[in-house]
Amino acid sequence: MDEVGLKKNCIKEKKKMGGIHRPLYGTWVADFMLRQVAGRFMLWKYLSDNKIPWQRRRQLGMAVAENTPTASSLTKMGKMQTAGCRPCRIARVARGESTDGLAAETHGHMNCAGCKGMAKTFTAVHHSIWRHLYDSMHAAQK
Numbered sequence: 615m616d617e618v619g620l621k622k623n624c625i626k627e628k629k630k631m632g633g634i635h636r637p638l639y640g641t642w643v644a645d646f647m648l649r650q651v652a653g654r655f656m657l658w659k660y661l662s663d664n665k666i667p668w669q670r671r672r673q674l675g676m677a678v679a680e681n682t683p684t685a686s687s688l689t690k691m692g693k694m695q696t697a698g699c700r701p702c703r704i705a706r707v708a709r710g711e712s713t714d715g716l717a718a719e720t721h722g723h724m725n726c727a728g729c730k731g732m733a734k735t736f737t738a739v740h741h742s743i744w745r746h747l748y749d750s751m752h753a754a755q756k
Contacts, residue, residue, distance in 0.1 A: 673722060685719035699723060701731025 661671050689697040698716030701724075706713050717723050724732060 684724060699729060699731060701729060703731070705731040705733075 686697040688694040699719040
């Protein structure tokens with residue numbers, strides 16, 4: 615079967631099983647990884663390319679593992695109405711600001727200083743890690 619025939623066959627199977635907004639093999643990761651042509655080979659090719667910054671490769675690994683689902687990915691799956699960042703929305707409401715024009719909640723947004731809703735958490739984590747490193751270095755000097 616050629617690739618076009620495979621795609622048509624997969625779409626028919628998905629429609630039978632409840633639509634294209636649900637994974638065929640149980641999870642979106644399984645659907646991607648079980649593809650004959652694309653799945654594991656494309657993931658390996660992307661993750662082993664040293665030209666791609668490490669942060670982007672790490673974000674892809676997190677996304678494929680589905681260990682941190684974001685509003686953006688949940689919206690694509692039909693589980694949420696909007697892809698706006700939830701922590702940013704909460705922070706804006708707490709400050710009494712408008713919630714219009716929220717940034718999309720993606721791995722990149724959540725893991726950078728651009729997410730105002732996570733700023734205190736990231737600062738606390740940063741200080742905790744720094745204290746641990748400082749204490750470890752101080753203990754090693756004795």
